[in-house]
Amino acid sequence: MIKLNKNALLIAVLLIGTIGFAGCSSAPTTTNSGNTAVVVNKPANTKPDVTKTETTMDDKIGVAECDEYIEKYEACINSKVPEAHRAMLKSSFEAQRNAFKTAAANPQAKASLATGCKQAIETAKQSTSAYACAW
Numbered sequence: 546m547i548k549l550n551k552n553a554l555l556i557a558v559l560l561i562g563t564i565g566f567a568g569c570s571s572a573p574t575t576t577n578s579g580n581t582a583v584v585v586n587k588p589a590n591t592k593p594d595v596t597k598t599e600t601t602m603d604d605k606i607g608v609a610e611c612d613e614y615i616e617k618y619e620a621c622i623n624s625k626v627p628e629a630h631r632a633m634l635k636s637s638f639e640a641q642r643n644a645f646k647t648a649a650a651n652p653q654a655k656a657s658l659a660t661g662c663k664q665a666i667e668t669a670k671q672s673t674s675a676y677a678c679a680w
Contacts, residue, residue: 606645608655610662615642618669621678641665 605612622634645662648654670680 604642606642606649606658606662608645608649608658608662610659610666611645611649614662614666614669615645617666617678617680618673621669621673621676625673625676625678 604615606615618638622631622638626634645658648658648661666680669678673680
């Protein structure tokens with residue numbers, strides 16, 4: 546069994562969250578070098594993407610602040626973030642959710658999760674402000 550220092554674990558969880566938010570910007574950016582174009586090929590008759598907006602019991606961390614963060618951030622990603630940015634944010638978000646679950650499994654680390662998740666909420670409020678997410 547690996548012994549985890551609760552401060553080191555908290556820092557790791559916050560770092561993962563910060564990395565996830567680094568991709569957020571206030572507006573999409575584009576570059577135009579003159580002679581290039583981006584072509585996206587999609588099948589003509591695709592059904593709309595129905596995304597999950599509710600957190601299930603399996604997704605719960607067991608720390609109110611973390612569960613609130615997960616629910617609201619996931620809803621933001623699924624309903625407000627443009628599809629072009631969504632995949633990267635979901636990937637980072639899943640890594641962060643898994644880090645929260647791992648920390649919650651350790652009683653010593655779980656005690657410090659509330660503080661880390663409160664900070665994650667504040668960071669998410671700022672980083673998703675351009676998307677008008679509900680916090």
